[in-house]
Amino acid sequence: MNTPSRTLAAAAAALIAAFVAFPAHSQGVVNVYSYRQPFLITPMFEAFTRETGIKVNVVHAKKGLIERLEQEGANSPADLIVTADIGRLTDAVQAGVTQAVTNATLEANIPAQYRDPEHHWFGLTSRARIIVASKDRVAPGAISSYEDLADPKWKGRVCTRSGKHAYMVALTAAMIAHHGEAKAHEWLRGLKANLARRPQGNDRAQVKAIMEGVCDVAVINHYYMGNMMNDKNQAAWAASVNIVFPNQQTYGTHMNVSGIALTKSAPNKDNAIKLMVFLSGDRAQQLYAEQNFEYPVKPGVPWSALLQSFGAYKADDLGLGEVAKHRKTASKLADKVAFDT
């Protein structure tokens, strides 16, 4: 072998060594596939590592991780799957890539409606789907329920994000659970007829549109208000609206969760359960509330000052499993009323 080809061979060997995965199931790690954005959960993971010395490895993506887990099968390095809504959690369970966890602390920390009766998924934070209304153009009390959004008196005055987005689909699914498919269909058609513009942008963009005078009311997740109030450019948007917790006289405000599930193949099961317990504990729950203004699921964990300023409210106690069940139907309803076009 002459020198250049030997160098080439060495380079090739190095390259192969670099590419071949070294096992991620060594001591003291836990591997997470996360649908949640890094900046929201990294602080919690860092706190966990400081406390336990267990390193948290993460892959973040907004799609495809369940499929990756499914294909990797029994050899998958992933221990936990973290999601930003109930839909993705139940998808993982249905794909058969999760396993049940029976842990007394988890059950004590997380109220029953925010976890799977079969112990596969656990909610970690909850978020309220609230209505925001223009301070200038909507009298306080003029709108008080999701049903009102479909009332013809709001024609041309409502903004929402895409009807196919997980948060909107979950709300529609809750409407199906409460009123049945036919009524929910009618409601969604009414809401669509009231829209001021084609659904676009995220929840923040709807508040911005109210400030700009494009519309007068919108439906958003509550924590976006906190995020906007704390951003120098966006504080003005938040200041232009009043917050309404819908359906206080009836079944309460629609809630969703961000959550976690243990994978079926979890190579670091003990560490993974430690992390689950940590995330449901006081410290992490409080961090969630302070950083992203989400409601802690654990009862008794103090709310951040901002959450307190929103006031107490009646949350819908409809089980999230029930919401998840109607998701596909809800998504199809959005197609049927041509919500996004």
Next chain:
Amino acid sequence: MSLVKFRINPWMTATLLVALVVALPIVSIPWLALFPRENIWPHLASTVLPGYVLTTLALMLGVSFGVLTMGVTSAWLVTMCRFPARRVFEWAQLLPMAVPAYVVAYVYTDLLEYAGPVQSALRLVFGWQSAADYWFPEIRSLPGAIAMMSIVLYPYVYLLSRAAFLEQSVGLLDASRILGCGPWATFFRVSLPMARPSIAAGAALALMETLNDIGTVDFFAVQTLTLGIYDVWLNMGNIGGAAQIAMVMLLFVAALLTIERQSRRRHRHYQISGRLKELPAHRLRGARAGLAFVACLMPVAAGFVIPAIVLVSYSIRYFDESWTPDFLRYALNSLTLSSGAALAAVCVALVLAYGRRVAGGKLIGAAVNFASFGYAVPGAVLAIGVIIPFASFDNAVDAFMRDRLGISTGLLLSGTVFALLFAYVVRFLAIALGSADSSLAKVTPAMDMAARTLAHGPLATFFKVHLPLIRGGVLIGVLVVFVDCMKELPATLILRPFNFDTLATYVYQFASDELIEKASLGALGIVLAGLIPVVVLSRVITATRETQTV
């Protein structure tokens, strides 16, 4: 009855094998389509599918118009005319290529929306109070998406048509002038038809990028097939149904590729004459020079200068938040991964293109064409297509090793950088193949025959004859693939190893939450890295001509 003598042709075997491996992820998609969790077709066909198809067609039509007008006009002007700043425009036309479409979309929304500087200034000047007082075009719309994609994708057409114009023999143009054609007639009757294969190839690339885009259409809420794929997959939990829509999209791509190949087949020109001396230049003066200047300035300004200014100003304002030690690591990841993928893609492309040339045959042709379909599959769907064969391979090896040796090898390839690299090659092979094919096509078969007469085998012929001749074209392929890899997002997100980020994933983290300010430094990084090949590229194109004219 005599035995048919069966000889294995090494080129044919190699070409087929490579094509097969690259095609694996693409084959996985029809496979997925066969097993949907629920038959979603009746629902889709009766509700949203017709809309998806029409919107996609309208988008493609709009973008073709945009990229052809801007790309061909600027290529013709800088190649055949002389006017102020022409030399700058020659390379500057490539700049928008470095900017990902989703970034321009964010930047222009920021500028043109209600609270943006443009509308704010208008309100101040005219004393309007709210959105109800005046009309302003809505950027988040189909026309908006067409505009965004056109201004960053036209360089594909520019690049290929300019190369074609440059390569046109002076003799032909002279002949046309002698036969009484003016500059316009020469353009429409000689140059344009001769450049048509290249122009069509450029437009096909731009359209495939268009089909694939998810960032822009998602942000602008334009209901294309790609958006539909993601919807069925993510909201209805039905990846099989999503794969079925992806199949509809593949029909679009097949149509595009056929058009491109047809236009090439009917116009087979080999550069016989080596007379590549300085092209006759039309010296423009006065208003005409001004018009040419503006025509070249507008696309560059829209696709590069304005977005760059916005990104730079945000980067400065948010520098402390963005400039972290991690940032350099992400940049390094992007650079190494993209250059590796670009080289690999071009090597694969050369094997396929040359294999097709020497081994020929319908089978090879079809296999090679099929292998390049990856370009049109939405990145996230392709990522799933990569995971399937990789994971099956890993798990099969693991099972075998457990069975025979009692050791577990776990996942060897899945979740590694190699899987990512492979995905990039599959995804961008069409570009590398396009450049390899079109460069090879210009080498007259007489050369091959001459070399073979001189007792060189196909391999020696390739290294001694073809490679030196097609170097320039192949380099273009490497660079375009590099830039595309730097921008690649959806497949990277899904396939990457633990704790691994690239500039694109870093940008996306913020941009997806509509926090473009914080993403700016990363976006600027992608643009800057994209500039390196753009500079090299422009030098190469000019240099090829200059050295040959000596």
